[in-house]
Amino acid sequence: MAKVRVILKKMKDRKIRNFYPFVYKDEVKSIMGNYENGDIVDVVSEDLSFVGRGYINDNASTLVRVLTTQDEKIDKKFIKNRIKTAYENRKHILNETNSIRLFYSEADGFSGLIVDMFGKYLSVQFRTLGIEKFKEEIIKSLREVIKPKGIYERSDMGSRIKEGLELKSGLIYGEIPDEIIMEDNGMKFIIDIVNGQKTGFFLDQRDSRKFIMNYIKPNSKVLDVFSSSGGFSMAALKKGSKKVVAIDKSPEALEVAKKNYSLNEFEGDFSTIEGDAFSILNILSQKKEKYDLIVLDPPALVKSKNDVKKGRDLFYNLCDNGFKLIEKDGILGVCTCAYHITLQDLIEVTRMAASKNGKLLKVVGVTYQPEDHPWILHIPESLYLKCLWVKVMN
Numbered sequence: 001m002a003k004v005r006v007i008l009k010k011m012k013d014r015k016i017r018n019f020y021p022f023v024y025k026d027e028v029k030s031i032m033g034n035y036e037n038g039d040i041v042d043v044v045s046e047d048l049s050f051v052g053r054g055y056i057n058d059n060a061s062t063l064v065r066v067l068t069t070q071d072e073k074i075d076k077k078f079i080k081n082r083i084k085t086a087y088e089n090r091k092h093i094l095n096e097t098n099s100i101r102l103f104y105s106e107a108d109g110f111s112g113l114i115v116d117m118f119g120k121y122l123s124v125q126f127r128t129l130g131i132e133k134f135k136e137e138i139i140k141s142l143r144e145v146i147k148p149k150g151i152y153e154r155s156d157m158g159s160r161i162k163e164g165l166e167l168k169s170g171l172i173y174g175e176i177p178d179e180i181i182m183e184d185n186g187m188k189f190i191i192d193i194v195n196g197q198k199t200g201f202f203l204d205q206r207d208s209r210k211f212i213m214n215y216i217k218p219n220s221k222v223l224d225v226f227s228s229s230g231g232f233s234m235a236a237l238k239k240g241s242k243k244v245v246a247i248d249k250s251p252e253a254l255e256v257a258k259k260n261y262s263l264n265e266f267e268g269d270f271s272t273i274e275g276d277a278f279s280i281l282n283i284l285s286q287k288k289e290k291y292d293l294i295v296l297d298p299p300a301l302v303k304s305k306n307d308v309k310k311g312r313d314l315f316y317n318l319c320d321n322g323f324k325l326i327e328k329d330g331i332l333g334v335c336t337c338a339y340h341i342t343l344q345d346l347i348e349v350t351r352m353a354a355s356k357n358g359k360l361l362k363v364v365g366v367t368y369q370p371e372d373h374p375w376i377l378h379i380p381e382s383l384y385l386k387c388l389w390v391k392v393m394n
Contacts, residue, residue: 004041005032005033006041008029008051013044013051021054021067023062023064023066024061038132038133039055051066051069053070054066054130055133057128057163057164060129065106065130079138079141083102083145086108087102090372098182098183099118099182099201100372102117106376106382107374113125113126118182118191121176121177121193122148123151123152124138124153125153125154139151139172148173151172155169176193178194184209185210185235186238187235189231189263190259192256196256197229197250203372204369204385209235212235216239216241218242219242221241221242222244222293223284223291223294225277225294225297225322226296227247227257228257229253229256229260234257234264241268243269246271246272257270278314278317284321289325290325292331296315301314301338311345312345315334319334322334323357328394329393330392331364331392333388337384338384343388366388368387
């Protein structure tokens with residue numbers, strides 16, 4: 001039993017018993033005992049019966065992140081078992097690719113920890129103070145279970161500041177090469193763990209790339225908007241597209257996209273446009289250029305519930321310009337990695353933009369994050385990536 005007990009208000013224990021891991025300040029009746037932020041505490045019901053155990057931080061928006069609903073010690077053995085279980089649940093995916101998300105925060109039972117595996121190398125993020133306190137045990141467990149050649153920390157996300165932590169990045173163990181070659185859906189991608197976006201690559205669009213490759217026709221023209229290092233661009237080129245244009249504001253990402261093009265020895269024409277995607281789409285639509293496939297995959301445009309209306313307006317703008325650029329029987333993909341923008345939001349703004357442009361749409365599919373980014377039904381926040389794929393009907 002932890003020394004500190006967080007006593008919940010009446011009925012607030014139900015969601016924790018039903019595997020929801022977050023305790024918010026307004027759900028707490030009182031706290032018994034003294035603690036430091038990041039300490040392990042027990043969460044108990046109003047009658048003081050055990051509900052769960054996790055770490056506390058009263059500076060964060062989430063007061064307690066519950067790690068277990070069992071009366072068990074949270075130590076290196078606990079951490080190692082969680083990492084081992086996560087790996088066992090994913091290792092079959094390594095038959096198709098050499099790179100996976102190895103550990104996905106609360107969806108794998110340890111909120112605040114992200115681990116991506118690129119070949120024999122790991123990129124890790126310690127997002128919270130509670131996780132930071134277990135850093136040494138986590139690294140030891142990763143070395144014992146995965147046996148990587150190198151581990152690099154990419155704890156350089158802004159959310160750490162809210163946790164009272166400084167931004168960090170750097171080599172933790174072994175060595176990290178300047179470039180790692182990732183194999184995915186029959187394509188090769190250059191991974192730069194040290195300087196790449198997020199942990200080095202957006203692994204979460206694997207299923208979406210695989211899905212849309214079934215609809216890309218040879219000699220098609222493709223526009224990859226918010227392309228990063230060109231995941232959808234390479235998928236289009238692999239399927240024989242004659243012209244692919246990638247748009248992104250990051251010159252570094254576009255340089256990697258060009259390297260990926262050369263690495264795969266594709267024959268189609270590939271070019272990049274650096275700058276603000278919203279402005280570039282406006283310019284292209286005025287030029288009346290047309291594309292057979294357009295992918296709109298922006299970064300998280302919405303960070304909170306308060307931003308949903310603004311986010312919907314931004315997606316409407318993107319879709320509006322997208323339909324001005326689409327061929328008569330072309331396909332448009334619109335994706336969101338923002339939890340607060342729902343699939344229904346995407347459907348509605350896409351339909352409204354299509355109606356404005358006189359387009360009749362057929363849904364060809366919906367894709368989500370892949371299996372190595374688990375979606376836990378009891379944790380709605382674990383589902384963040386939604387992609388709607390629609391075809392313009394003649």
